[in-house]
Amino acid sequence: DAGVTQSPTHLIKTRGQHVTLRCSPISGHKSVSWYQQVLGQGPQFIFQYYEKEERGRGNFPDRFSARQFPNYSSELNVNALLLGDSALYLCASSLRAGATFFGPGTRLTVL
């Protein structure tokens, strides 16, 4: 069975640009979450979506947005990139209740 997949693997952007990160959950999982992990720190929660509805939002500015599609895949969008947005972005999927499985992540570098 395929696990959580994310694309792209790596991305380099410059300040002020926009980025879109993509995630496909494990088959049958309807919940997708996004986390930001800055180097040397634990992951920080950004969003959770369940059945295409936003269920939770972390303490991130409005530059961050996300959506979930009918096939339960998800996109994370970040506008007006700042140097501090450089991080590993992790997507996770889960059944409604149960363990959460993380994807391989997208490494975003903002120059």
Add this chain to the structure above:
Amino acid sequence: ELKVEQNPLFLSMQEGKNYTIYCNYSTTSDRLYWYRQDPGKSLESLFVLLSNGAVKQEGRLMASLDTKARLSTLHITAAVHDLSATYFCAVEGTYKYIFGTGTRLKVLA
């Protein structure tokens, strides 16, 4: 706000030794998770602890949960080099996980 603290932050230990990593959290939760992360990699699920008194073991790692004390431990028995990694505990909040600061473990030959 739910907070999760781990200690130690860094741990350097000799092969064959035993040690324990501690995870304290600030509010009531019955669900706690342990993850391993290798450098540049994603999070690998180690243990899912779903009730007070839960104990899970896999190889040289054993995790336990005391919800009354709001404490989980990850015990390492007879450490080997392959266990070198960063270990995170995470507590389940409302629609999200709150991760600890992580414990960077280095096992020396």
